[in-house]
Amino acid sequence: MTGVPTPRVDPPDVRRRGFVEVRWRQFRRAPRPVFRAVMTSLSIALVLGILFLAYDLALDRGATPPGGDLRLLALTLYLAIVLVAGAVLTYLVVPLPTGAGDRRATRTPWSLALGLFAAVPIAYLVLVVLHELVKPLIA
Secondary structure: OOOOOOOOOOOOOOOOOHHHHHHHHHHOOOOOHHHHEEEEEHHHHHHHHHHHHHHHHHHHOOOOOOOOOHHHHHHHHHHHHHHHHHHHHHHOOOOOOOOOOOOOOOOOOHHHHHHHHHHHHHHHHHHHEEEHHHHHHHH
16 A cells, blocks of 8 residues: 555466366265265165175076065165165265354255165166176176
């Protein structure tokens, strides 16, 4: 304010990140609620998927369980349990952010939706990996 003009300093040029670099950064720094939702669904899907793979391999090798070949029922139960458990456990594990203050964490149907949206692709990806990659290696 003395009347002496200050020299204008141009900000440094900011390098634009490429698509792959942006996605890799998002992968490395995933928000905690998303990470928890994905890991909850992934752990359930892996355990149940391995059980389904063991049942499938046993039937392929000639086992005759009571009731016959119930792979379709087992697959349906797998999907239902992964979707419901992923949604409910995410609802229990992932509270909504509270912001500043001492307010208690809240849970809404959005927490259930986050768990469901995380569980759908994970359930199918685990089945594909187990059936298309792991099963040929074991069988």
